[in-house]
Amino acid sequence: QxxxxxxxxxxxxxxxxxxxxxxxxxxxxxxxxxxxxxxxPGQGLEWMGWISGYxxxxxxxxxxxGRVTMTTDTSTSTVYMELRSLRSDDTAVYYCARxxxxxxxxxxxxxxxxxxxxxx
Amino acid sequence: EIxxxxxxxxxxxxxxxxxxxxxxxxxxxxxxxxxWYQQKxxxxxRLLISGASSRATGIPDRFSGSGSGADFTLTISRLEPEDxxxxxxxxxxxxxxxxxxxxxxxxK
Numbered sequence: 304q305x306x307x308x309x310x311x312x313x314x315x316x317x318x319x320x321x322x323x324x325x326x327x328x329x330x331x332x333x334x335x336x337x338x339x340x341x342x343x344p345g346q347g348l349e350w351m352g353w354i355s356g357y358x359x360x361x362x363x364x365x366x367x368x369g370r371v372t373m374t375t376d377t378s379t380s381t382v383y384m385e386l387r388s389l390r391s392d393d394t395a396v397y398y399c400a401r402x403x404x405x406x407x408x409x410x411x412x413x414x415x416x417x418x419x420x421x422x423x
Numbered sequence: 424e425i426x427x428x429x430x431x432x433x434x435x436x437x438x439x440x441x442x443x444x445x446x447x448x449x450x451x452x453x454x455x456x457x458x459w460y461q462q463k464x465x466x467x468x469r470l471l472i473s474g475a476s477s478r479a480t481g482i483p484d485r486f487s488g489s490g491s492g493a494d495f496t497l498t499i500s501r502l503e504p505e506d507x508x509x510x511x512x513x514x515x516x517x518x519x520x521x522x523x524x525x526x527x528x529x530x531k
Contacts (some may be wrong), residue, residue: 407454
């Protein structure tokens with residue numbers, strides 16, 4: 304069965320960086336991409352960007368350009384999301400979701416979420 | 424960027440009643456690439472509907488989606504206790520992918 308398992312909660316200081324992992328299984332990694340979505344406490348869902356499992360091509364949300372990097376490790380079917388220069392408003396639950404193409408496909412499987420808290 | 428506006432913000436109904444949730448886009452959604460998700464507290468969203476009207480695998484038939492262009496509706500025909508949650512619409516036809524702000528379905 305398809306599974307996306309994310310790394311554990313993180314607490315970081317303002318200005319630091321965080322890297323969240325998303326280990327996938329149950330499907331052919333290179334056939335699908337992964338989108339990252341975050342949710343601030345009590346708020347809605349915000350798409351952050353997408354990475355291809357096939358060739359590592361990326362498409363980032365405009366307001367995160369320059370602060371976010373998504374990468375893949377095909378040997379372990381794992382996707383990573385790094386967010387730099389953290390601010391308090393980056394405090395959120397971060398989700399990875401399977402997304403074949405970056406557009407024209409819904410997010411059919413989701414990770415369990417990773418809480419990232421930014422606090423001094 | 425396409426802005427999705429959901430209404431109402433909160434819907435208070437009783438089990439057994441019919442729920443109608445609306446999602447309006449700021450412009451037409453490409454090929455009706457509109458999805459609905461259900462989210463319960465402490466859980467990840469779950470895909471219910473894609474392509475405006477196609478139920479995802481394992482989703483009960485009391486959930487149905489309709490609409491086209493810029494106006495979409497999620498209908499739950501007869502509410503079960505487990506249906507009380509937050510529902511989000513999501514357009515994935517053009518980049519950036521965007522979500523509505525959510526409709527909270529609560530027990531009356």
